[in-house]
Amino acid sequence: MTTTRGNLTGTPVLVVGAGIMGAGIAQVAAQAGHAVLLYDMRDGAAVEAKAKLAASLQALVAKGKLTADAVAQALARIEPIGQLQAAAGAGLVVEAIVEQLEAKRALFRQLEGIVAADCVLATNTSSISVTAIANGLEHPGRLVGMHFFNPVPVMKLVEVVSGLQTEPAVAQAIFELSRSWGKTPVHAKSTPGFIVNRIARPFYAETLALLLEQAAAPQVLDACLKGAGFRMGPCELIDLIGHDTNFAVTQSVYEANFYDKRFVPSLVQREMVAGGLLGRKSGRGFYRYPEGVPALPASSAAPLAGVRELVVHGEGALADAFAQAAGTAAAAVGVVPTRERDSRWTGLSIDGARLVMTDGRCAQALAAEMGAIEVAVFDRPVQWPMAPGSTLAYAVAPGAGSAWQTQAAAWLAALGFSPVQVTDAPGLVVARTVAMLINEAADAVLQGVCTPEGADAAMKLGLNYPAGPFEWLTRWSVPGVIAVLEALDAHYRGERYRVSPWLRRQPGAVAAA
Numbered sequence: 001m002t003t004t005r006g007n008l009t010g011t012p013v014l015v016v017g018a019g020i021m022g023a024g025i026a027q028v029a030a031q032a033g034h035a036v037l038l039y040d041m042r043d044g045a046a047v048e049a050k051a052k053l054a055a056s057l058q059a060l061v062a063k064g065k066l067t068a069d070a071v072a073q074a075l076a077r078i079e080p081i082g083q084l085q086a087a088a089g090a091g092l093v094v095e096a097i098v099e100q101l102e103a104k105r106a107l108f109r110q111l112e113g114i115v116a117a118d119c120v121l122a123t124n125t126s127s128i129s130v131t132a133i134a135n136g137l138e139h140p141g142r143l144v145g146m147h148f149f150n151p152v153p154v155m156k157l158v159e160v161v162s163g164l165q166t167e168p169a170v171a172q173a174i175f176e177l178s179r180s181w182g183k184t185p186v187h188a189k190s191t192p193g194f195i196v197n198r199i200a201r202p203f204y205a206e207t208l209a210l211l212l213e214q215a216a217a218p219q220v221l222d223a224c225l226k227g228a229g230f231r232m233g234p235c236e237l238i239d240l241i242g243h244d245t246n247f248a249v250t251q252s253v254y255e256a257n258f259y260d261k262r263f264v265p266s267l268v269q270r271e272m273v274a275g276g277l278l279g280r281k282s283g284r285g286f287y288r289y290p291e292g293v294p295a296l297p298a299s300s301a302a303p304l305a306g307v308r309e310l311v312v313h314g315e316g317a318l319a320d321a322f323a324q325a326a327g328t329a330a331a332a333v334g335v336v337p338t339r340e341r342d343s344r345w346t347g348l349s350i351d352g353a354r355l356v357m358t359d360g361r362c363a364q365a366l367a368a369e370m371g372a373i374e375v376a377v378f379d380r381p382v383q384w385p386m387a388p389g390s391t392l393a394y395a396v397a398p399g400a401g402s403a404w405q406t407q408a409a410a411w412l413a414a415l416g417f418s419p420v421q422v423t424d425a426p427g428l429v430v431a432r433t434v435a436m437l438i439n440e441a442a443d444a445v446l447q448g449v450c451t452p453e454g455a456d457a458a459m460k461l462g463l464n465y466p467a468g469p470f471e472w473l474t475r476w477s478v479p480g481v482i483a484v485l486e487a488l489d490a491h492y493r494g495e496r497y498r499v500s501p502w503l504r505r506q507p508g509a510v511a512a513a
């Protein structure tokens with residue numbers, strides 16, 4: 001039985017559910033040359049979906065992106081059907097119906113009575129266990145997750161999700177078919193959130209945690225993460241997705257993980273959902289619409305004050321870049337910087353005041369350890385080189401004088417950043433978010449959900465991240481990431497920031513513990 005499931009080239013495809021996802025999947029399959037049958041339980045829905053698809057493809061012809069011929073051929077391959085029985089000859093079913101376990105199970109059980117025994121059954125579920133959907137089927141080994149992203153014709157990623165009973169040959173056949181449809185498939189194990197929806201949780205959660213403790217305004221946090229290369233900040237992205245949808249995914253991952261505190265949803269978001277502040281679609285979320293994200297006040301850094309002694313601390317690419325930028329700025333104030341490469345921290349010492357790149361600890365903790373008052377901590381530029389003038393968060397130790405606060409910002413501006421002050425939260429904004437994304441990805445790899453390469457591809461293609469979590473890890477360091485997580489853990493206490501055993505197992509990790 002497994003042999004005939006190995007090759008799906010040119011097989012007739014049945015798409016069930018003619019909503020947003022089903023229509024997109026039908027389009028992609030038809031454009032790849034498959035005969036496509038489109039079925040929806042709502043009368044007329046499949047016909048309407050095809051008509052809508054025709055209109056959107058014609059618009060692409062008008063823009064010169066597709067030829068009229070190619071569109072006519074693709075549309076001719078899509079046949080809306082009113083009865084599932086008409087799909088007996090399908091070699092592949094892709095299900096994109098309502099996100100309910102019982103509805104999906106019932107549909108696949110019904111389909112087993114219609115299609116041949118070697119027909120592959122794929123589900124586009126975004127959150128339900130593939131293992132659970134297959135339970136009760138006559139041939140559970142032929143059911144696999146084929147998780148597309150919205151909009152299907154545009155997004156390259158397909159998570160190929162194997163449940164406990166999925167035959168490897170079936171997963172491989174879907175993997176290869178996805179590739180032949182122009183997609184980038186990534187294998188995943190059926191666990192809550194699969195790859196993308198699981199690893200992405202901290203992107204939202206860390207910002208929501210910072211909002212809860214009033215560390216900064218939404219537009220400040222968004223600007224910091226955009227400074228790190230993310231196309232959208234978490235707040236504007238949640239407003240776009242809809243707080244109800246984003247909250248539901250977070251809740252489902254939390255519940256599915258037996259209420260692991262690591263995934264605990266946010267009070268900030270629950271209140272917004274309860275109040276109907278759902279984002280763009282309701283006219284108000286973190287921001288008001290149509291206005292959108294308010295601009296940050298223009299950064300007006302004070303000029304650098306005269307300096308007697310400037311020392312650049314640390315080694316590595318970032319410290320080198322700081323040394324170069326600081327050297328240029330120092331010349332203007334008549335001082336030649338020296339370098340302390342074997343320092344335990346990275347940053348600048350300016351007449352004894354310390355401007356320290358975060359290692360996860362607050363400025364207050366650093367000030368206590370250093371026995372200094374004039375201490376400021378700044379966020380890690382994870383995506384280096386940053387675009388000139390990118391927003392970067394900094395915080396100042398309590399008790400530091402106002403002159404130092406002004407000079408800390410002036411020196412960050414001299415290093416090429418657009419500094420924004422936030423409260424003295426551990427790991428500031430970007431360092432804690434990226435450390436947690438890496439940590440979550442590390443746990444996913446630990447649990448066999450995906451490979452590091454799979455995680456990187458999934459996050460870049462599924463969510464347009466500027467880099468994959470393991471790419472960030474390579475540019476940063478295992479001890480550096482562990483240090484940030486441990487500082488967060490020490491500060492907040494609890495399960496949320498526990499370090500993945502996968503990270504602890506990496507070469508060089510023990511030195512940091």
Ligand code: NAD
Binds near residue numbers: 095096097099147
């Ligand atoms: P949708 O509401 O736009 O479309 C669902 C369609 O399925 C509707 O037309 C409905 O009439 C039909 N339907 C419902 N029950 C049916 C049944 N038993 N038999 C036949 N047709 C039935 O939903 P969508 O956004 O296209 O999502 C479909 C699936 O794809 C869900 O499992 C969802 O979790 C998943 N998904 C959605 C997205 C997304 O961004 N929308 C992304 C990835 C995966």
